[in-house]
Amino acid sequence: MAKKYDFLFKLLLIGDSGVGKTCLIIRFAEDNFNSTYISTIGIDFKVKTIDVEGKKIKLQVWDTAGQERFKTITTAYYRGAMGIILVYDITDDKSYENIQNWMKSIKENASVGVSRMLLANKCDIEAKRKVSKEMGEKLAKDHGIRFFETSAKANINVDESFMALTRDILLKSKKPSPTGREVKITNDEKKSSKCLLL
Numbered sequence: 320m321a322k323k324y325d326f327l328f329k330l331l332l333i334g335d336s337g338v339g340k341t342c343l344i345i346r347f348a349e350d351n352f353n354s355t356y357i358s359t360i361g362i363d364f365k366v367k368t369i370d371v372e373g374k375k376i377k378l379q380v381w382d383t384a385g386q387e388r389f390k391t392i393t394t395a396y397y398r399g400a401m402g403i404i405l406v407y408d409i410t411d412d413k414s415y416e417n418i419q420n421w422m423k424s425i426k427e428n429a430s431v432g433v434s435r436m437l438l439a440n441k442c443d444i445e446a447k448r449k450v451s452k453e454m455g456e457k458l459a460k461d462h463g464i465r466f467f468e469t470s471a472k473a474n475i476n477v478d479e480s481f482m483a484l485t486r487d488i489l490l491k492s493k494k495p496s497p498t499g500r501e502v503k504i505t506n507d508e509k510k511s512s513k514c515l516l517l
């Protein structure tokens with residue numbers, strides 16, 4: 320059977336528990352939102368194929384548990400990621416401060432040259448904002464990465480941010496670099512699964 324995509328990219332979302340990683344993925348992959356909070360256990364993923372610059376890109380988007388107790392499991396997935404999305408919650412300043420620790424974790428566990436992006440989620444709840452847009456922009460600039468304020472709930476900048484990161488990876492994959500490879504997907508990986516690896 321003919322392959323239905325030109326590239327397969329693995330993306331990974333990290334950030335403190337409750338910042339909205341799962342909701343961002345569900346909004347992106349299924350255009351849906353649920354306000355019931357079910358904390359991710361270990362790791363999970365969803366798949367979506369998008370068109371970028373005339374190429375069919377299959378995205379395998381990995382959702383990690385933000386809770387510290389799953390750190391050993393989740394960091395094991397950093398290495399295979401071609402893009403890592405760091406997420407904080409604009410109503411939770413601790414989640415913003417912790418981005419530095421998540422950055423450190425990338426340095427320790429991810430492949431050199433991985434594309435990174437910073438998302439400030441829950442921008443629909445302006446009344447409870449604790450982290451200004453400027454603070455987010457500065458943090459992203461300090462690390463030389465893209466930044467978006469997003470809302471999984473109100474569907475703000477979700478597609479745009481995933482598209483931008485995918486475009487960055489595609490650009491890199493056209494040049495010879497450690498991340499510029501097409502990865503194969505196994506049959507077991509083809510369907511989205513719920514809460515793997517305890």
Ligand SMILES: Nc1nc2c(ncn2[C@@H]2O[C@H](COP(=O)(O)OP(=O)(O)OP(=O)(O)O)[C@@H](O)[C@H]2O)c(=O)[nH]1
Pocket residue numbers: 334335336337338339340341342343353354355356357358359360383384385386440441442443444469470471472473
């Ligand atoms: N208002 C608002 N609430 C959101 C948004 N995104 C997520 N939430 C809510 O925040 C809570 C946590 O969302 P999750 O997506 O489960 O958070 P998570 O980062 O995956 O959490 P862990 O799995 O524990 O790491 C849920 O109650 C969501 O409904 C958003 O953009 N706006």
